[in-house]
Amino acid sequence: MIRCSKCQYINPTKCSPIKQICFVHSKCNRKKPKSKIISVPEVNKFIVECLRKLNVKDDKACILAKSLVKADYQGILSHGLNRLEHYIIDIKNKNCNPNADPKIISESASAAAVCGNNGLGAVIGVFCINIAIEKACKTGIAMVVAIGSNHFGVNSFYTEHAVSQGCIGMAFTNTSPLMVPTGAKKACFGTNPMSIAAPAGRCDRVVIDFATTSVSLGKIEMYRRRNQKIPIGWALDKHGKPTTDPAVAVKARRLSPLGGTASHKGTGLAIMVEILSGLLANSTYGPNVRVWGQKPFKPANLGHGFIVINPRRFISGFEKRLGDLLEHVRKLEPADPKRPMLVPGDMERARMKKVDEQGGIEYTNSHLKMIQRLVQDLGVKPPKFKS
Template sequence: MAVVTRRWLSSVASAKSSGKGLVVPVAEVHRFIVDCLKAVGTCTDKACIQADVLVAADYRGHFSHGMNRLEMYVKDIRNGTCMPNAEPCVLNDTPSTAWVDGNNGLGAFVGNFCTHMSIQKAKQTGIGWVTAKCSNHYGLAAFYAQQALQEGMLGMTFTNTSPLMTPTRAKEAALGTNPLSLAAPGTGGDSIIIDMATTAVAVGKIEFQRRKKAPIPSGWALGPDGAPTTDAEVAFKTGLLMPLGGSETHSGYKGYCLGILVEVFSGILSDDMVALMFLLTGIAELPPVAGVVVVDCWCSLIHVKLDILGDTFDTGSADVLSGSPVVLLLVSSAQFLLYLEYLWVWNLVLLLFLD
């Protein structure tokens, strides 16, 4: 069973009087989502894939990425922002990497397409890295990273978004919430799963507080005056989320840097730089892009070491940790020069936002 708190599923009065959300069978939630997507022209198989992601989010308690997102998907399809029946195509392919054009299709379908391709490549060469451009909101990032766990592999996924994060000392949003996710398998069914936005919170959590007419904690978002606000309505309208960490005093610049990391992995590698294009053109609603990495080539004791790491979290002791490996991502010199050029332009533009 999944707890669904969207009041419009039944009587508002009934829900308020009980003080609890309705409990709805998972199959019924899935059917409802599929029917909504089909009503705006989505074919059944793609509607089911999108519903799988939304149901998984609600079932795990991530309500900001569950049915809370359905209204946005329906609107995007109706206004032509998303082409629900589009098929992704591969633009470039190597044994370990691929570059995909999502053709503006449903984010969940493009995400699954890239994840499955990454897994197959990892089985053949030890690592699969697939990046996609022209996708749409793909929901719960861990949904894709966790698919690698079923194959005994390590999965990572990143995506950028339309600008919502206000960089440290800036006055306008210039990066997205840019979430990242890692899923690493242990032994005996244990695993380590990370799924986080690089902003203080995902925008869906502000939407959720707004619907409940409840305040948000200070440190989540800025108001139009550039000062932190606790008003969910104001935060939603201004769209100025703070980086992970919040203010500069509390190291918010680290969350800002993590957002840039995701922008590099998602936007630069796919030739679809959402944040940079917004800064140069002022167009905010651009399709997000995604990157999926699956690794199946590691030391033989990685599963045991992950168990030790997990046990350390449980006990609160760090004595068992003897050091951290360094992971290097190697790119061609041409890619690196493009990266440097991007950072130069980025820093030049960012100066306009500094006090």
């Protein structure tokens, strides 16, 4: 028997599990759920264990886990653990063959085309960027495209890998149609993200990674999780009108191109990415790409493109010149003294430092609910929370 501490109302079915407050008094007494911190190794272990339950081989599970955790580690929570359920749905519905191995279908000294065989996007992406790095180290520049792939996470996961080998990396991918081209009412292109990263010496680097829409759908999903309104200009409703309701935006799946009043530039960039990924690879492209997570389920057949440049094959001193440029930008007088100047990649490194200092990644209550769903559904042990 449970009594409400406020009015002594006796009815367990109508009592909140929080401090035994009845439904009448629960609203005013319920505290906002707190987020929890999970260490990077614990998150990685949890993701791998979930994938093992679906019979995903360890080598492939570890690559996918590494890509998701890296996103969260950098503060890109829309593309980390937040995406795990989507991958699991694809695997359960046999839209994706998680144990497939990508294969080279054609190549030359500085180019290659890869068939992903409908495998995990992260596995295919790592396979492709490694080929591009190997070829670029020999020839100076190389490009690899992939067909038959799936969602591969954040582009910078691959471009930063190129930087770790002393190279400049570029990555492009097409995605499910979400962008409404300038002047239209319906979506035609995906968010079609792109990234470039380059080494700047003394452990410095620049990492640019952005969608060709105003924001990614994942970021809007995070606003919905937090029950916050989105800024005007991010998305449209089903009638093609601007909306600030994240739930409406997610349901309508109509994002605005990058550029605001100059959104034709975002539309142009989306087409550029399509050329360097879907079209060059002969994968599904534009409005023909399936909508991720919606029925009828079918393979995505996404296309990716990777370009790697070996600066050592050009004029010497590239890293020093880039380092000088980045430092110049950082030292510029900021318009707002409270907001020091940053270059692309600085914010992510600051977030990683914070994660290291607090001993893990801070996940929202929505993330924690998702973890609990996966624990119950797959029969895995939940990750340990930092006390």
